Amino acid sequence: MAPLLQVSGLSVRFRTPYGIVRALSDVQLTIHSGELLVVVGESGSGKTVLADTIFRLLPLNSEVRGSVRLDGKELLTLSPDAMRSVRSRSLALIPQSPGTALNPVRRIGTLLLEVARARGLSAKEGEEGLARGLDEVGLGWDSISRMYAHQLSGGMQQRVVNALAFVGTPDLVIADEPTSGLEDDLVDATVAQLKRIRGRGAAILVITHDLRFAQKLDGQIGLMYASYLVESAPSGIFFALPAHPYGRGLLQALPEHGGIPIPGSPVELTALPSCCVFAERCSVRKPRCFRESPPMYPVDGDNHRARCVLYAESERNQ
Amino acid sequence: MATITAPAVFCMLKANGISKRYWTRKGWVTALDNVSLCLPETGRVALLGPSGSGKSTLGKILSLLLRPDSGTVVLDGAPVLRWRTKTPPALRRQVQLVWQSPRLAVDPRMRIKQIILEPMAVQNLVPVKRAERATVLGRWTERVGLTDELLDRYPHEISEGQLQRACLARALIVQPRYLICDELSSMLDVSTQASLLAAIRSEQDRRKMGVLLITHDRILAMHWCDSIATLSLSRILI
Numbered sequence: 001m002a003p004l005l006q007v008s009g010l011s012v013r014f015r016t017p018y019g020i021v022r023a024l025s026d027v028q029l030t031i032h033s034g035e036l037l038v039v040v041g042e043s044g045s046g047k048t049v050l051a052d053t054i055f056r057l058l059p060l061n062s063e064v065r066g067s068v069r070l071d072g073k074e075l076l077t078l079s080p081d082a083m084r085s086v087r088s089r090s091l092a093l094i095p096q097s098p099g100t101a102l103n104p105v106r107r108i109g110t111l112l113l114e115v116a117r118a119r120g121l122s123a124k125e126g127e128e129g130l131a132r133g134l135d136e137v138g139l140g141w142d143s144i145s146r147m148y149a150h151q152l153s154g155g156m157q158q159r160v161v162n163a164l165a166f167v168g169t170p171d172l173v174i175a176d177e178p179t180s181g182l183e184d185d186l187v188d189a190t191v192a193q194l195k196r197i198r199g200r201g202a203a204i205l206v207i208t209h210d211l212r213f214a215q216k217l218d219g220q221i222g223l224m225y226a227s228y229l230v231e232s233a234p235s236g237i238f239f240a241l242p243a244h245p246y247g248r249g250l251l252q253a254l255p256e257h258g259g260i261p262i263p264g265s266p267v268e269l270t271a272l273p274s275c276c277v278f279a280e281r282c283s284v285r286k287p288r289c290f291r292e293s294p295p296m297y298p299v300d301g302d303n304h305r306a307r308c309v310l311y312a313e314s315e316r317n318q
Numbered sequence: 319m320a321t322i323t324a325p326a327v328f329c330m331l332k333a334n335g336i337s338k339r340y341w342t343r344k345g346w347v348t349a350l351d352n353v354s355l356c357l358p359e360t361g362r363v364a365l366l367g368p369s370g371s372g373k374s375t376l377g378k379i380l381s382l383l384l385r386p387d388s389g390t391v392v393l394d395g396a397p398v399l400r401w402r403t404k405t406p407p408a409l410r411r412q413v414q415l416v417w418q419s420p421r422l423a424v425d426p427r428m429r430i431k432q433i434i435l436e437p438m439a440v441q442n443l444v445p446v447k448r449a450e451r452a453t454v455l456g457r458w459t460e461r462v463g464l465t466d467e468l469l470d471r472y473p474h475e476i477s478e479g480q481l482q483r484a485c486l487a488r489a490l491i492v493q494p495r496y497l498i499c500d501e502l503s504s505m506l507d508v509s510t511q512a513s514l515l516a517a518i519r520s521e522q523d524r525r526k527m528g529v530l531l532i533t534h535d536r537i538l539a540m541h542w543c544d545s546i547a548t549l550s551l552s553r554i555l556i
Contacts, residue, residue, distance in 0.1 A: 041507075042479075042507035042508075042509065042510070043477065043478060043479070043506075043507060044477060153369075155369070181369075183368055183369065183534065184534070184536070209507050211508060212537070249509065250508055250509060253508040253509040253511070253512035253513075254508055254512075254537075255512070255515075255535075255537060255538045255540075255541040255542050256537055256540075256541055259511075259512045259515060259516070259541065259542065260512060260516075261463075261509050261510075261512035261513030261516055262509045262512075262513075265463065265465070265479075265480070266477075
């Protein structure tokens with residue numbers, strides 16, 4: 001079956017006063033319908049830029065190379081009008097920081113109905129869909145539709161934008177940090193909601209820096225570091241035995257695994273080395289790590305890949 | 319009200335029956351209701367609780383920044399009496415607070431090195447000689463894991479994690495007896511969180527310092543702290 005979303009060789013750079021910032025480098029990923037991909041990584045690793053690139057919401061100082069195909073259709077070269085219709089009919093974005101995503105001078109109901117209308121629902125269908133969506137996240141249409149964003153707490157604002165994923169029938173839902181500001185029990189509720197959306201056949205791309213939330217989602221994990229996707233593995237395998245040294249370091253930094261920090265600090269995106277970006281901080285680096293930038297090597301089949309020379313043919317045979 | 323078990327000595331930061339309420343448009347809102355908490359001088363205590371339970375209010379009161387409506391804060395056996403009038407700098411120096419959001423906790427017009435040295439400046443402790451100043455700065459930047467070239471930058475030019483490291487250095491530079499961290503790492507990724515906590519721990523290895531970690535992360539509290547207090551609906555539960 002052809003994948004729903006196929007991203008290949010995707011590179012994004014920004015021209016800034018501080019120099020050229022490489023936000024994504026050669027990112028490769030595929031999601032099939034009904035699959036769930038969780039992109040994890042620390043702040044500044046390029047996770048949000050990935051979502052914005054798929055939605056074509058990047059600012060003008062960006063340069064994009066590579067390809068993003070949704071259902072076989074190349075998104076990066078679509079006309080603005082065609083892109084707008086893809087955004088409203090096939091995609092759904094749960095934006096980061098809901099406090100700034102909700103228009104402060106319009107009522108929640110008006111805002112939500114606008115989205116429903118853009119997804120091609122009539123006013124009546126929209127209201128029904130929204131009522132169901134809000135019900136899924138534990139809010140009531142009657143109680144909040146007349147309110148303004150500032151009257152809701154941060155957690156409620158987050159749940160309002162999460163409800164949008166339930167409106168209409170998007171093929172791909174992208175959730176950017178859907179648990180920011182949520183308490184533990186609401187995080188669990190979000191996990192259940194996302195799994196329900198997945199059960200309806202939609203593909204889901206979740207972006208988060210919260211490893212425990214990522215583990216609960218139980219999908220495919222994509223680990224990002226300094227603009228590269230450095231590992232891609234099924235959740236169970238990643239949290240048991242990550243292949244990339246950065247993945248191992250991250251898990252060891254969790255308090256329940258000893259809380260050992262990774263030495264050094266992340267590289268600046270304006271001065272990315274041409275070799276492996278993690279070599280500076282890596283505990284198992286080799287001389288060749290400073291000479292070459294490794295591609296994605298298969299670790300164990302197609303589902304588990306890592307961008308590390310440890311898994312190159314030549315190293316394995318030794 | 320139950321309190322956390324503490325050694326029967328005077329060396330501790332103690333909240334005794336603290337109550338605090340705020341006036342809002344909806345009337346009086348009780349943030350803390352007769353809460354007692356004890357922070358031993360060498361301990362690591364976690365303060366857990368859902369948002370809105372009064373964790374941050376208690377943190378501010380314990381760091382002598384907010385006056386409680388009733389109840390007392392006892393610092394090493396001596397109750398803090400003078401809240402409005404100038405508290406002696408030597409007293410205020412004893413408790414330092416690291417805020418949840420570093421961007422809001424620093425003056426955007428100051429360079430990182432000024433930010434780190436500010437508490438010393440307030441206390442008239444900044445070394446006069448330039449070389450000595452550089453040594454002090456160098457020592458603390460190294461301990462919290464900052465690099466020297468960041469010192470001349472402004473807050474907007476460095477990342478949130480780096481800025482939180484600077485805030486930690488700012489709190490530790492006056493060698494407080496008690497450190498209160500209000501959601502130190504809830505916005506940061508795990509590796510930065512681990513390295514900040516390791517920096518606090520190694521400071522505790524060097525000298526006696528009590529740490530109160532205000533957090534909503536139960537797993538972190540369980541693994542990093544030696545006792546846990548839970549706030550719920552303005553009261554201490556455990």
